[in-house]
Amino acid sequence: MITNDTVKYIASLSRLHIDDADLSRFGGELQNILQYVDKLSELDVSNVPPTSHVFRVENVFREDTILPSLSPVEAFSFAIESHDGHYKVPKVIE
Amino acid sequence: MDFETVIGLEVHLQLNTATKIFCGCRNDFGLEANTCVCPVCLGLPGSLPVLNRQVLFSGMKVGLALNCAINTFVKFDRKNYYYPDLPKGYQISQFDFPIAKNGFLPVITGGQERRIGITRAHLEEDAGKLIHDDRTNATLVDYNRTGTPLVEIVSEPDMRSAQEAYDYLTALKLTLQYLNVSDCDMEKGSLRCDANVSIRPRGESKLGTKTELKNMNSFSAIRRAIDHEVASQARTILSGKPVVQQTLLWNEEKGMTIPMRSKEQAHDYRYFPEPDLVPFTLTEEQIDAVRRALPELPYARLRRLIGQYGISEYDGTILVGDKLAADFFETAAAMKVDIKKLCNWMNGPLMKELNDRRCRIPGLKLTPQDLVALINRVEDGTISNLAAKDVLSDIVETGKDPNIVIREKGLAQVSDDAQLETIVDEVIRENPQVVEQIRSGKASAAGFLVGLAMKKMHGKANPKILNTAIQRRIANV
Ligand SMILES: [Zn+2]
Numbered sequence: 001m002i003t004n005d006t007v008k009y010i011a012s013l014s015r016l017h018i019d020d021a022d023l024s025r026f027g028g029e030l031q032n033i034l035q036y037v038d039k040l041s042e043l044d045v046s047n048v049p050p051t052s053h054v055f056r057v058e059n060v061f062r063e064d065t066i067l068p069s070l071s072p073v074e075a076f077s078f079a080i081e082s083h084d085g086h087y088k089v090p091k092v093i094e
Numbered sequence: 095m096d097f098e099t100v101i102g103l104e105v106h107l108q109l110n111t112a113t114k115i116f117c118g119c120r121n122d123f124g125l126e127a128n129t130c131v132c133p134v135c136l137g138l139p140g141s142l143p144v145l146n147r148q149v150l151f152s153g154m155k156v157g158l159a160l161n162c163a164i165n166t167f168v169k170f171d172r173k174n175y176y177y178p179d180l181p182k183g184y185q186i187s188q189f190d191f192p193i194a195k196n197g198f199l200p201v202i203t204g205g206q207e208r209r210i211g212i213t214r215a216h217l218e219e220d221a222g223k224l225i226h227d228d229r230t231n232a233t234l235v236d237y238n239r240t241g242t243p244l245v246e247i248v249s250e251p252d253m254r255s256a257q258e259a260y261d262y263l264t265a266l267k268l269t270l271q272y273l274n275v276s277d278c279d280m281e282k283g284s285l286r287c288d289a290n291v292s293i294r295p296r297g298e299s300k301l302g303t304k305t306e307l308k309n310m311n312s313f314s315a316i317r318r319a320i321d322h323e324v325a326s327q328a329r330t331i332l333s334g335k336p337v338v339q340q341t342l343l344w345n346e347e348k349g350m351t352i353p354m355r356s357k358e359q360a361h362d363y364r365y366f367p368e369p370d371l372v373p374f375t376l377t378e379e380q381i382d383a384v385r386r387a388l389p390e391l392p393y394a395r396l397r398r399l400i401g402q403y404g405i406s407e408y409d410g411t412i413l414v415g416d417k418l419a420a421d422f423f424e425t426a427a428a429m430k431v432d433i434k435k436l437c438n439w440m441n442g443p444l445m446k447e448l449n450d451r452r453c454r455i456p457g458l459k460l461t462p463q464d465l466v467a468l469i470n471r472v473e474d475g476t477i478s479n480l481a482a483k484d485v486l487s488d489i490v491e492t493g494k495d496p497n498i499v500i501r502e503k504g505l506a507q508v509s510d511d512a513q514l515e516t517i518v519d520e521v522i523r524e525n526p527q528v529v530e531q532i533r534s535g536k537a538s539a540a541g542f543l544v545g546l547a548m549k550k551m552h553g554k555a556n557p558k559i560l561n562t563a564i565q566r567r568i569a570n571v
Contacts, residue, residue: 013362015176052169052191057372064111064148067118069130076128077140083227086234087126089178092224 002027002034096334097293099324100301101259102213102251105266106244107276108220108284109152113240116143116186116371121243123282127236135219135241137182141357144249145170149243149373154384157194159269159391165191166256170217170368175361178235179221189365191373192216193245193299199269200393202411203261208260211250218244220503246273251301256320263287263313268392276535280312287316291323293331302327303337303464307351309344321508323351336387344432393567395420403427407439412445418455426462436471443483445452447490459493460486468496475556481505499548509558514555521546541562 004023007030011018018026069075072085081088116120117134131142150168157164197212227232247266253259267278267285278285294306307323310316314318322344327337341349390398392414394534397408399420413420419440426436444465451457459514468489477500485499492499500506521543529561531539544560 002353009342013174013176013306013364045439052367054373054431060372060376061147061150062112062118062144064146064456066120068111068131069119069132070136070439072129075131076138077461082132083232084238086130086225086227087178088227088230088232088234090233091226091231093408 002030006030095266096296097324097328098255098296098298099254099320100251100292100294100304101256101320102134103249103253103259103262104288104290104292105247105249105263105279106220106286107247107270109149109158109243109245109286110274110276111146111148111152111243113146115217115243116148116241119241122238123284126239130237131237131240133256133286136237143186143368145148145371145374146243149217151194151214151384152243153215153245154376154381155273155275155388156247156270157197157215158381158385158388159273160194160199160215160247160266162194162197162212162215162352163375164194166376166381167191167373168193169373170371171365172368173218173363173365175363177221178233179224179240181222181237181240185219185221185366186368186371187218187246188216199249199264199265201258202407203258203533207256208252209485210252211436212412213248213250215245215247218246220244229424238376249555256317257287259320260313260317263316263394267335268423272389272391274389287313288314288531289320289323290328291320292337293324302341305337305339306335306341307344308341309356309387311346313550315344315346318346319347319351322349324500328349392417394395399423403433403437405433405437409441413437416454422462424453426466429463429466431466431469433474435473436466439465439469439486444490447487451490458490460490462491464489464496465491471496473501475559477505478553478556481507481553487518503552507554512561513551514563515567516566517547517550517555518560520550522564522567532565540568 004027007018007023007027048076075088076082079087107120107172109115110469111121113119113309114130114135117132119130119132119135122130134143147557148261154164164518169188169191170186172184173187173189174184176183192214194215195213197215199212201208201210220239221240222235222237225236244462249262253262253284270276270278270285274283280286287310289307289310290304291307292302294300294302305323305327307319310319323342330337341354343354344351396407396410396414399413400407405413413423423436423440426440427433444460447458448454464484468482468485469483471477474477481500481503485496485503487501488494488503489496524542525546528539528542532543540561547564548555548557549559
C-alpha cells in the first residue's frame with residue numbers, strides 16, 4: 001500500500017516538490033502502476049535467467065584513446081550560472 | 095569491560111588509464127577546471143557511455159592480485175542520488191556482479207602474518223569536485239574528475255586495531271603500486287579510504303553497531319581517526335547509551351569527528367541495471383592470461399628474498415617496500431658482494447641519502463655496480479666505513495666511479511708498514527702509563543692508543559691493523 005509518507009519519501013529522493021493536497025492522488029496512481037507491473041509475477045519465470053539488458057549484445061568496448069573534450073564555450077553554453085571556469089550551483093557544502 | 099575492535103575498510107582507487115571510464119576525455123589530475131568534459135561525462139541527454147577496455151583489464155589485475163575470484167559475467171548498475179557532483183543524477187557502479195569477489199591480502203602485522211579478507215572489488219565512475227566559494231556564497235563544481243575510473247576495494251571486517259588497519263592499507267597500497275594501475279597518491283585523492291568501525295565485548299560474536307569514518311587524508315590520519323572513534327564508542331557504551339549508526343567526518347586539525355548532516359546520510363540508492371551499457375563476459379583464458387602477466391607481488395617477493403638471500407624479514411620488508419629499491423638490491427646481489435653488508439648499506443647509508451634528498455633510487459646517479467664496488471673497498475680494507483659513507487654521498491650525486499673518488503679524495507687507508515710502525519712506536523713511547531695498563535691485562539686500553547694513532551694518521555688507517563700492530567709491539571717490547 002502506497003501511503004502519503006511513501007509518496008513524500010519518493011518525492012524527496014527525486015528532489016520533487018509535491019503539495020500535500022496531491023499526495024493521496026499520486027499515491028493512488030503509483031498504486032495502480034505497481035498493481036499493473038505486479039501482473040508480471042503471474043508468469044512462471046523459474047526457467048528464465050534474469051535479464052540484465054534487452055539487447056543480445058555483449059562486450060562493447062572503446063579503446064583507451066584520448067578524444068577531444070568540449071571547449072570552455074561549449075561546456076558552459078547550457079550552464080544556468082558559472083563562475084571562474086566552474087559551474088555554479090546553490091550552496092550544498094558548509 | 096574489555097572491548098574488541100572490529101574494522102572494515104573501503105578503498106577507492108583511481109586508475110591511471112589515459113582516458114575516463116566511459117568517454118575519451120583525458121584522465122588527468124590538476125588540469126584547469128572543466129577542461130576535460132564532454133557530453134558523456136556531463137551526462138547530457140542523448141549521450142551514451144562506452145566502457146574503456148583498459149579499465150576492465152585493470153580491474154581484473156586488481157582482483158587477481160587480491161586473490162579474488164573474477165566474475166565471468168560482469169555488468170554495471172545505476173546508483174541513484176542527487177548531488178551536484180553527479181551530473182547524471184546517478185553514478186554508474188556495479189551492484190550484484192562486481193568484477194571480483196572473495197579474496198584476501200596477506201598482511202604482516204604485530205609480528206604475525208594475517209590474511210585480511212577482501213569481500214569484493216568493483217568498477218565505478220568518480221564524481222566531480224565541489225568547492226565552496228565564500229565570495230559568491232555558492233558551490234562551484236569542477237567536472238574534470240567526473241568519470242575517472244575507480245576500483246572500490248571492500249575488505250571484510252577482519253581488522254582488530256587501528257594499527258592493523260594501517261598495516262593492511264600499507265600492504266594494499268604496495269600491492270597496487272606493484273601492479274602499476276594507479277599512482278596511489280592520497281594527497282591527490284587517487285587513493286581514498288573510509289573506515290567502518292564498531293566495538294563489542296570481547297568474546298561476543300555478534301557485531302556491534304558501526305559508524306563510518308570519512309575524510310581522512312593519510313594512513314596515519316586513518317589510524318588516529320579509528321583510535322579516536324574506538325575510544326568514543328567505548329565511552330558511549332560504558333555510560334549506558336547505544337552507539338548511533340552514522341557517518342562521521344574526521345577533522346584532522348581538531349583531532350575529532352563531526353557527524354554528517356542526516357539529510358546527506360539518507361541514502362536509498364535504488365540500484366538497477368544500467369541500460370546504456372551492455373553486459374560483459376570474460377573467458378577463463380582471458381582471466382588466466384591476465385593472471386600470468388601479473389608481476390611478482392610484494393608479499394611473494396618478500397618471501398622469495400628471505401629464502402633466496404637469507405636476509406631478515408625486517409630488512410626484506412624495507413627493501414620490498416620500494417619496488418625499485420628491491421630491483422636495485424637484486425641486481426647488486428647478483429654480483430660478488432656480501433649480501434648482509436649490501437642490505438645494511440641499502441637500508442642504512444643509502445636510505446639516508448634518499449631521505450636527505452626526498453627522492454627514490456632513480457633520482458640518484460648511483461648504479462648497483464658502484465655500490466658493490468664501494469662496499470668491497472671497505473671489505474678489503476682500502477677505506478674505512480666512515481670514509482665510504484663520504485664517498486657514497488659523493489657518487490650518488492656525481493655518478494663517479496667510487497675508486498676514482500677514493501683516489502681523488504685521498505681516502506685510501508695507509509697500508510705502508512713502515513709509516514704505520516713509526517706511528518705505533520710514537521704512541522707507545524708517548525703513553526707509558528697506558529702501555530702499563532695493557533700489560534697488566536686491561537686489553538680495552540689498547541683502543542685508546544688505536545684512537546691516538548688514527549688521529550696522527552688523519553683517519554686513513556685501518557683500525558684492525560693498527561690494533562694488531564700495537565698489541566704485537568707491546569708484547570715484543
Ligand atoms: Zn567526457
